[in-house]
Amino acid sequence: MESASPKDDSSSAKSTETSFSFGMVDVFLFSVIIGLLSYWFFFRKKKEEIPEFAKIQTPVGAQSTNEGSFIEKMKKTGKNIVVFYGSQTGTAEEFANRLAKDSQRYGMRGMSADPEEYDLSDLSRLSEIEKALAVFCMATYGEGDPTDNAQDFYDWLQESDSDLSGIKYAVFGLGNKTYEHFNAMGKYVDQRLEELGAQRIFELGLGDDDGNLEEDFITWREQFWPAVCEHFGVEATGDECSIRQYELVVHTDISASKVYTGEMGRLKSYENQKPPFDAKNPFLAPVSVNRKLNQGGERHLMHLELDITGSKIRYESGDHIAVYPANDTSLVNQLGEILGADLDTVISLNNLDEESNKKHPFPCPTSYRTALTHYLDITNPPRTNVLYELAQYATDPSEQERMRQMASSSAEGKALYVSWVVEPRRNILAILQDMPSLRPPIDHVCELLPRLQARYYSIASTSKVHPNSVHICAVVVEYTTKTGRVNKGVATNWLKNKEPNENGHKSPVPMYVRKSQFRLPFKSSTPVLMVGPGTGIAPFMGFIQERGWLKQQGKEVGDTVLYYGCRHKEEDYLYKDELAQFLRDGALSQLNVAFSRDQPQKIYVQHLLKQNKESVWKLIHEGNGHIYVCGDARNMARDVQNTFYEIVAELGKMSQQQAVDYVKKLMTKGRYSLDVWS
Numbered sequence: 117m118e119s120a121s122p123k124d125d126s127s128s129a130k131s132t133e134t135s136f137s138f139g140m141v142d143v144f145l146f147s148v149i150i151g152l153l154s155y156w157f158f159f160r161k162k163k164e165e166i167p168e169f170a171k172i173q174t175p176v177g178a179q180s181t182n183e184g185s186f187i188e189k190m191k192k193t194g195k196n197i198v199v200f201y202g203s204q205t206g207t208a209e210e211f212a213n214r215l216a217k218d219s220q221r222y223g224m225r226g227m228s229a230d231p232e233e234y235d236l237s238d239l240s241r242l243s244e245i246e247k248a249l250a251v252f253c254m255a256t257y258g259e260g261d262p263t264d265n266a267q268d269f270y271d272w273l274q275e276s277d278s279d280l281s282g283i284k285y286a287v288f289g290l291g292n293k294t295y296e297h298f299n300a301m302g303k304y305v306d307q308r309l310e311e312l313g314a315q316r317i318f319e320l321g322l323g324d325d326d327g328n329l330e331e332d333f334i335t336w337r338e339q340f341w342p343a344v345c346e347h348f349g350v351e352a353t354g355d356e357c358s359i360r361q362y363e364l365v366v367h368t369d370i371s372a373s374k375v376y377t378g379e380m381g382r383l384k385s386y387e388n389q390k391p392p393f394d395a396k397n398p399f400l401a402p403v404s405v406n407r408k409l410n411q412g413g414e415r416h417l418m419h420l421e422l423d424i425t426g427s428k429i430r431y432e433s434g435d436h437i438a439v440y441p442a443n444d445t446s447l448v449n450q451l452g453e454i455l456g457a458d459l460d461t462v463i464s465l466n467n468l469d470e471e472s473n474k475k476h477p478f479p480c481p482t483s484y485r486t487a488l489t490h491y492l493d494i495t496n497p498p499r500t501n502v503l504y505e506l507a508q509y510a511t512d513p514s515e516q517e518r519m520r521q522m523a524s525s526s527a528e529g530k531a532l533y534v535s536w537v538v539e540p541r542r543n544i545l546a547i548l549q550d551m552p553s554l555r556p557p558i559d560h561v562c563e564l565l566p567r568l569q570a571r572y573y574s575i576a577s578t579s580k581v582h583p584n585s586v587h588i589c590a591v592v593v594e595y596t597t598k599t600g601r602v603n604k605g606v607a608t609n610w611l612k613n614k615e616p617n618e619n620g621h622k623s624p625v626p627m628y629v630r631k632s633q634f635r636l637p638f639k640s641s642t643p644v645l646m647v648g649p650g651t652g653i654a655p656f657m658g659f660i661q662e663r664g665w666l667k668q669q670g671k672e673v674g675d676t677v678l679y680y681g682c683r684h685k686e687e688d689y690l691y692k693d694e695l696a697q698f699l700r701d702g703a704l705s706q707l708n709v710a711f712s713r714d715q716p717q718k719i720y721v722q723h724l725l726k727q728n729k730e731s732v733w734k735l736i737h738e739g740n741g742h743i744y745v746c747g748d749a750r751n752m753a754r755d756v757q758n759t760f761y762e763i764v765a766e767l768g769k770m771s772q773q774q775a776v777d778y779v780k781k782l783m784t785k786g787r788y789s790l791d792v793w794s
């Protein structure tokens with residue numbers, strides 16, 4: 117079926133005669149080798165030392181210490197439940213914190229833990245602690261991959277032959293059904309721990325972020341705790357109660373030099389920028405270009421260029437840029453007003469558990485204004501634990517009752533939470549507006565809201581052509597909710613208003629680059645077929661630029677084929693002129709565009725793929741081409757994949773199952789890659 121390319125195995129091809137007689141040269145070489153080996157064994161540093169400039173002063177809010185042994189920590193702090201989280205955007209971490217907090221109700225003491233901060237091979241020692249339990253809240257990413265902070269744990273699980281008998285565990289997975297490898301990480305951790313001899317005390321939970329992840333979690337948790345009680349012979353000591361985790365300290369006389377103003381890591385890092393730049397130390401990239409891409413329609417699609425000159429930031433085509441946005445000033449002001457707070461008060465929220473690694477919920481000291489602008493998520497509908505904690509402040513009993521009900525695990529409560537919070541997408545401000553008697557203290561609100569997360573964008577340029585800038589292609593999120601409110605996406609609306617060099621001032625965007633697996637083929641002569649409707653075109657702008665550049669360097673470049681789709685030819689045909697120029701230059705060999713709404717019936721990229729099935733099959737099968745799909749994960753990616761199954765089945769004369777296996781094999785060989793989001 118697939119024609120394997122002949123391997124160039126020069127090492128085995130060359131056979132040389134070996135002489136075994138020792139001369140002076142041999143003795144010398146032998147001594148050098150022994151010397152080097154001794155040096156390697158005795159003096160080699162275990163890990164590369166962090167260069168001086170890389171030492172980031174972690175914000176007091178997100179402090180992490182490499183504690184090494186979580187067992188020692190548990191013993192020292194009298195904990196018997198450890199809840200590890202594999203989390204990229206904070207949800208699994210939130211769930212882990214909630215489970216750790218719950219444990220107090222059952223006379224147990226829990227701590228949440230970042231697997232990156234501990235040596236997980238210590239798991240086998242957990243039985244040294246009485247009634248000990250390890251819980252894992254694990255999110256899945258990419259093509260069934262672990263989150264960054266769970267990578268080492270995942271590697272250890274794969275390699276380990278530890279005996280975990282006597283270790284009790286439970287797993288809650290966080291995933292999204294629109295992705296092919298639904299909850300792969302939760303499933304793997306659950307199964308692997310069992311293989312290593314650990315005892316599952318409650319069944320695996322599978323949360324679906326495409327449905328209602330919060331509900332999945334509370335439903336699982338509701339049965340999980342009784343199972344824990346039964347297993348360990350303990351009883352709930354009372355009802356759920358509100359326990360503050362942080363203590364408020366108001367700073368009345370503090371030097372401005374000690375106050376965080378939005379930094380993610382080192383204090384004053386935005387005034388005194390030092391590479392390397394990463395999640396804890398983002399680079400402030402000025403916006404050099406910000407232009408609207410669509411000619412009409414109600415939406416705003418935009419192309420931005422961020423200047424990375426002097427940052428030493430390197431990127432590859434296919435990488436992602438992470439952007440730290442700021443919340444809308446008017447929303448922040450409205451929150452301050454409704455809560456009756458002076459937003460310029462400088463405060464610290466200090467963890468009451470002095471042993472905790474997390475000293476503050478966000479970098480402190482800081483003002484309420486900074487916290488609500490840069491550190492806290494004020495636009496997503498709050499989770500049920502936030503409603504539960506805030507309910508105590510509603511002075512109207514019916515409002516308090518409604519808040520408590522929505523936070524409960526009863527069927528009516530869950531339904532009310534969905535219909536009153538999730539579906540109308542009520543954020544914290546909308547909830548306060550619609551519950552007039554609910555006026556919690558602002559510090560408790562700040563303690564409860566989750567952290568504002570960075571947003572990712574597929575880089576729409578190549579560093580071969582644009583070494584000093586990173587391009588973004590994005591659609592501005594704006595929609596009207598069922599309550600008639602206009603909700604605006606945080607990052608896209610913030611980016612939309614970033615004017616290049618406004619009044620001579622730079623308009624900086626805190627950013628860093630995140631490496632991806634979405635890569636052009638190693639050999640430029642390999643043909644590529646890219647499918648990217650809408651903003652899914654983003655990484656392909658970089659790919660095409662790079663293929664054009666390679667051509668200019670005199671390299672042999674294979675066919676570069678693009679399938680792009682938009683609503684109307686005259687409205688949202690993104691990069692129309694640039695694509696036409698790429699065609700003229702030969703950077704692009706073939707351009708297929710599906711206009712979905714210019715005729716009565718929908719025409720999508722997959723319809724054009726089907727139309728061109730012969731050439732598509734030839735590129736994949738004979739040309740050993742690589743396929744790339746970018747954009748909507750919910751429908752498009754799946755529909756396009758199904759179309760590839762159909763083409764492969766028909767032209768490869770295969771059964772449906774054989775076609776599926778064929779495409780899956782392309783995936784494992786890195787010849788069918790996805791960069792999708794929902």
Ligand SMILES: Cc1cc2nc3c(=O)[nH]c(=O)nc-3n(C[C@H](O)[C@H](O)[C@H](O)COP(=O)(O)OP(=O)(O)OC[C@H]3O[C@@H](n4cnc5c(N)ncnc54)[C@H](O)[C@@H]3O)c2cc1C
Binds near residue numbers: 590605
């Ligand atoms: C790896 C990756 C690459 C990405 N690349 C790109 C890219 O190249 N270009 C791009 O534009 N985006 C891209 N995204 C998406 C991007 O990260 C942001 O999610 C997006 O820009 C929205 O961010 P925001 O802060 O403006 O909106 P948010 O404030 O995060 O609001 C978005 C949320 O609002 C809700 N919402 C949106 N529309 C509606 C509606 N009509 N009704 C009800 N609720 C709604 C949804 O829950 C949605 O998650 C990518 C995402 C990932 C994970």
Ligand SMILES: NC(=O)c1ccc[n+]([C@@H]2O[C@H](COP(=O)([O-])OP(=O)(O)OC[C@H]3O[C@@H](n4cnc5c(N)ncnc54)[C@H](OP(=O)(O)O)[C@@H]3O)[C@@H](O)[C@H]2O)c1
Binds near residue numbers: 593651652681710748
């Ligand atoms: N989380 C977020 O806030 C966020 C933000 C941005 C984008 N996104 C996701 O990214 C996707 C792309 O956004 P966009 O605004 O760039 O795209 P878009 O302009 O809405 O869509 C691009 C083209 O794809 C078509 N299309 C719709 N369904 C398809 C399918 N199943 N198969 C193939 N083509 C299909 C559209 O046709 P019709 O519309 O005419 O059907 C349109 O012609 C969105 O669908 C959304 O899921 C999410």
Ligand SMILES: Cc1cc2nc3c(=O)[nH]c(=O)nc-3n(C[C@H](O)[C@H](O)[C@H](O)COP(=O)(O)O)c2cc1C
Binds near residue numbers: 205209
């Ligand atoms: C880019 C991206 C890739 C994802 N890949 C998968 C996946 O392969 N399988 C899956 O089940 N869920 C996937 N998800 C869904 C996440 O696992 C889910 O949203 C989870 O709640 C995130 O948890 P976190 O906030 O703790 O990182 C993906 C989400 C994103 C944004």
